[in-house]
Amino acid sequence: MKHLCFIVFLAIVIAQNCSYLGVEAASSDGFVSRKGIQFILNGKPFYANGFNAYWVTYVATDPASRFKVTNVFQNATSHGLTIVRTWGFRDGPLDRALQTAPGSYNEQTFQGLDFVIAEAKRVGIKLIIPFVNNWDDYGGKKQYVAWGKSKGQKVSSVDDFYRNPLVKQFYKNHVKTIVNRVNTFTKVAYKDEPAIMAWQLMNEPECRADPSGKTLMAWIKEMAPYVKSVDSKHLLSTGLEGFYGDSSPQRKTSLNPVAANVLGTDFIANHNLDAIDFASLHSYPDLWFPNLDEKSRLEFLIKWLECHIEDAQKILRKPLILGEFGKPTTTPGYTQAQRDAVFIATFDTIYKSAKKGGPGAGALFWQVISDGMTNLKDPLFIVLSENSTTVNIITIVTAQSYVGVEAASSNGFVSRNGVQFILNGKPFYANGFNAYWLAYEATDPATRFKITNVFQNATSHGLTIARTWGFRDGALYRALQTAPGSYDEKTFQGLDFVIAEAKRVGIKLIIPLVNNWDDYGGKKQYVDWARSKGEKVSSIDDFYRNPLVKQFYKNHVKTMVNRVNTFTKVAYKDEPAIMAWQLMNEPRCGSDRSGKTLMAWINEMAPYVKSVDPNHLLSTGHEGFYGDSSLQRKNTLNPVSANRVGADFIANHNIDAIDFASMHCGTDLWLPKLNQNSRLDFIRRWLQGHIEDAQNILKKPLILSEFGLGTDTPGYTLANRDAVFTTTYDIIYASAQKGGPAAGALFWELISDGMSNFAGPSSIILSDKSSTVNIISEQSRKLGLIGGK
Structure with a gap:
């Protein structure tokens, strides 16, 4: 934005994010597209707010100051802000210029922009x-006109x-x-990068040399299709401030x-082209109407927004x-209360x-x-x-979650506060x-595309926790640990990819x-070794x-x-995409039904895991059987x-x-002869008993790590x-809604199309x-809405 008296440059952008409190039900992966009057991300309406940070590329040009970009992005996502508007230009003989002359670019500055895009993608x-x-x-x-003049062009106005x-x-x-730039960090061309939501033709286009609007209209008609011809994947808008023109004289007279x-813009005409995907506007009543009282400015602001929303509709x-x-x-x-009123x-x-x-x-x-960025402070x-x-x-x-809005950040470690999980300072309930x-x-x-597909499909249904094996032991095809302490690097890179991809989405x-079981090696393989x-x-x-087995x-x-991911370059112990470790899948010790052997092992191994990785949560992997x-x-x-498996839900x-x-809930396996009514009754008592004990005795959160109903269950129907x-x-929802310990349920199991072997x-x-x-989708939505209460 620019002051209409054209004295000072002031640009203002505020983004409100409409994310679910503490729940990351939406993936940020995928291109934002448009369907009618809505943005669409991963098949769902996308409403999200954000902020302007024009400076991020300038700062990122120096690798020593890139941490500032990381800090701002991480802090923003922790407040639910998920759109950032930033400059894709810095032209002429300037410090850290991007385009130093027509077609000549400073590679170091371009790498700064690369970093900004890569970092946005990461968070x-x-x-x-x-x-x-x-x-x-x-x-x-x-600067463009000056370049034209230096090439002998007869240009006399910036509007040339x-x-x-x-x-x-x-x-x-x-x-x-x-658009053809290949990012030096991600190796993805900008035109193929879904972290970029949209391009804008210009920041606040105006043409004072032609108040009729014809000149600017002709330029938009030429440039918008051109941009689409070289990048058909991204959305495009004008970057307009929102001033009305002759195509809507009543709005022009009553609102502008x-x-x-005299600026030659036309909100309706300039956006009413097929190549323009969405409308842009700005709002600065304090700068446009400096003599109005505060009440009148607020009235104008509301009317300004409501009229543009109506016209967009x-x-x-x-x-x-x-x-x-x-x-x-x-x-x-000015008072802060006045600023608060503008935001509200x-x-x-x-x-x-x-x-x-x-x-x-x-x-x-x-x-x-x-x-500490005093050099970039403005009013x-x-x-x-x-x-x-x-x-x-x-x-x-x-x-305050908008219907269909999934803008929450998944950045940060999940931690625990009493009976609740916490993510970015907020309670975390997830499906x-x-x-x-x-x-x-x-x-x-x-x-690997199968992992990408299943994760993208999962996030589009609001599923944001995945439980997956961190083992495959012995003389198996694609084993992870082939012998004690010997690992197949190719398989480890497969796990690296899974973690990197989870982080990305x-x-x-x-x-x-x-x-616990022989599948994928298990206890038996360790004992055989x-x-x-x-x-x-x-x-x-x-x-x-056995001491050696335990070692x-x-x-x-x-x-x-301590594994350092070959994709992200982050050690697993430092990776927030990992929510938790489990000591074992379904630990049992049938040779000691008293539970003392398993208890002694957990008492030894849980503190050991914490000693080598204090960042992550830890649980047992228990089925939930009482002792x-x-x-x-x-x-x-x-x-x-x-009663013969040596487990003890409370003690363990x-x-x-x-x-x-x-805990798990496997009624079809544990009690296969139950009829449906008895099965459902058992599920209610089983879950409610464990939730009550998590709340009153353990005083810890609880995850239902496995549940489902197999098609081979006698009398099965959909x-x-x-x-x-x-x-x-x-x-689960009844507990979560009250802020209780039941934090989510993970069904067994998800596969993708064409995976008949699994x-x-x-x-x-x-x-x-x-x-x-x-x-499943409805449960994700309901858990997501808990944060808005």
């Missing part, structure tokens, strides 16, 4: 990038930018260079500031982004549209800077870490799934470190007792947590066979090194499976769009 931010400035700052139209053929070719060449009528039939807004501290009589009025107006599925898709405030800056009342408003509005096979399939680069992983070393072991449960396990744990520490539960809830979780309780899912989800009786393919899939 789940979408970027809106204008190609050039209307103003002289950062070069702008004036829109008319002169050579200057227009300079602009087209810049567009082409930008008087000075805006009824005339343009396109989404609308408020690209800049704010309240300058230089406004006469703006957010409320956008939210009212979004809640009805309307075109008001988000608002971007001007501007965010980081601590509109906001530092999110200062926790001002305005920042609180942004955060509160973020918690998820099991997919044990991920690392196996990712070992072959040719089949916003999924949190729960990873068991070994199997010890026997081959001369150890006197006779039972697979010597896994828990093999500790060595595996240490190798895992002698809770005889009443053992006698009334356990399946009879479970009731140690400091265990952060949360794990309706029966739906009832199992509905009953399970309802009980299909089991409980497999679910989300793309089948069965009634069960609808139930």
